[in-house]
Amino acid sequence: MEGLIMTAQLLLGLSILVGVHEFGHLIAAKAFGMRVEKYSIGFPPKIWGFQYGETEYSFGAIPLGGFVKISGMIDESLDTESLSQEPEEWEFRAKPAWQRLIVMMGGIIVNVITGIIIFVFLVYTNGSSYIPKEELNKHGIVAYQLGQEIGLKTGDVILKVNGKDYERFSDLRSMEVLFSDQPSYRVQREDSIFDIQFPEGFLNKLTDKKYKDQFIAFRYFYEVGEVSTGSEADKGGLLAGDKIISVNNQPTIYFDQLKEILTANTDKDVVATVKRADNNMETLTFHVTPDGTIGFYPNPLINYMHDEFSFGESIPIGTAQAFNVVWANIKGLGKIFSGDVAVSKSLSGPIRIAQMFGGTWDWNKFWNMTGLLSMVLAFMNFLPIPALDGGHVVFLTYEIVSGQKPSDKFLENAQKVGMVILLSLMVFAFFNDIIQSFT
Structure with a gap:
């Protein structure tokens, strides 16, 4: 069941992010009079779709991405048949370089906006709880x-x-x-x-x-919270509100002290001194399970700080949190190139991302992960790799600065190289996830 929930959250989060990313390209292209032939969330084969105006909108069976097909653009489809003819006024290649640049940046910009909106609303809704x-x-x-x-x-x-x-x-x-x-x-x-x-x-x-x-x-003081029914703690007479003062005559006023002693006495009986809620002291005996527990949830006695923010205050805080994700990715990439962090430890594929969502459906965690992934997707797409938006941005920037457009053949070959790089990274990330799951 946990696996299904992880998968469902991953697919929903990716569908939202891919949808808004490709919509960023679509709306920019249409704003400049370009013809958008297809808009798809997911890759073919097509599951369902409909035609509206000049554009076919659809969902694909492979949910790990999406695309827009803009007429006259060399993209991952590698459809170059029409490029031998003179460009029509509604084609991507017929438009000025600055317009094409905005179209290619459209997905990245919308992902950044989406990430900021999510973080702003999380700050506004939840505030901030922390240990000062x-x-x-x-x-x-x-x-x-x-x-x-x-x-x-x-x-x-x-x-x-x-x-x-x-x-x-x-x-x-x-x-x-x-x-x-x-x-x-x-x-x-x-x-x-x-x-x-x-x-x-x-x-x-x-x-x-x-x-x-x-x-x-x-480190924290604690008292007994919920006692699991039928657990060793329940059998031994532990009650919610109790404080375990010592175990086997060793102090356990901090929860880490209790954990250490229980871990050292797995599958053994221990004797605990317990202070009841009415301040009476009792001696109880528990059997420690093989995993080093007795079956209760601690209630940490910590004075958390909680800050609430108005919507106006949430905007700069949420925006800063969103861009901190990008900054962390930039620094993390630098650590990979410097050798401080191994690629296998830092590159996550769909399996590990699904695990980050978790096996229970928590909307706060879901939106936090979705906001984080939106900023990561924007950052990754901005990398200067052919076949990514960043690769197109590099070529278009060169065209704007130099006044010379790279040849269609060059762009086609660059797209092929970029696709090989991306597919290799995807395969590596997927199998790396599998390997990391067993280590």
């Missing part, structure tokens, strides 16, 4: 395997990031920090203050699936 620095530093951080590798310890207080102050816990793991040239934390441990530099190659580990959630987390 002051709350985080009451208890410090939890250092997991990767955090320990760079020298962090559970309970450390992080004072600065890259030599600068910060506002919230999420700033510690932001792309702006991790993609900087020399990421560092200023740390207070008891009475000592010192800097920890991230070692070379650390980002490559951080993006490795097997190290997911193995860097740092915030």
Whole structure:
């Protein structure tokens, strides 16, 4: 069931984004009097369609893309039969270069606008909930395997990031920090203050699936939330609102302490001291499952900050969030070329993107992922690769600057090269997803 929900969210998100992207090309072409023969969400074979005016609108059976067919344009269809004749006034090739440039930028522009609109409405609807620095530093951080590798310890207080102050816990793991040239934390441990530099190659580990959630987390007091019916916690008499003070005479006032002790006692009985909601103390015995749990959900005792924004305030905040996605992709691409991040760890295909949507239908998460993908799609399409919009933009910019149009034969061959590159990347991404799923 989870797989179906992941797939459905991916296909719906892609259909929306491809639809608006191709609509950007279509509306720009029609605005300049170009004939648009086809508009398709999905690739052939055609499932359903209709004719409206000069344009056929349709849905294709292969949902991982779409296209518009503009008369007189060398595109992925490689339909070049009419190019040997004089161009008609309604053809793409008959229009001035600046108009053709706007048409090619139309999809990118609409994807950017879509991403901004989504992020603005998410900010306006949800506001912003976060753990402020002051709350985080009451208890410090939890250092997991990767955090320990760079020298962090559970309970450390992080004072600065890259030599600068910060506002919230999420700033510690932001792309702006991790993609900087020399990421560092200023740390207070008891009475000592010192800097920890991230070692070379650390980002490559951080993006490795097997190290997911193995860097740092915030430390918090907790109480027992929902107790799963029939679980070991339920059998042992644990109640919602209880506080587990110790297990096997080891303190467990922080949730990470409890997790560590339970993990060390899998498939064994443990004795816990529990403080009830009425402040009475009781001793309970639980059997720890093989996966290191007893069967309850913790209720973190954290003072979250929550900011609400007016629609006017949401516009610059949402816009900044949208363009932060582009900036992160630019820096990430730089890290790939520099060798700091392996391509196999950073290039996601449809399987991993579907997994990012998740196996439960959460509209907030869906729209957040769709907004993110809209900005990523705009960025990727702007890359100067033939067959992508960015490749067309390069050739048209050359034509505008030099006054000389590349030959149709050159454009046709460039399109073929670009398609080979794109198909190779798609095949690599797909099989990389499969390989990463088993590692």
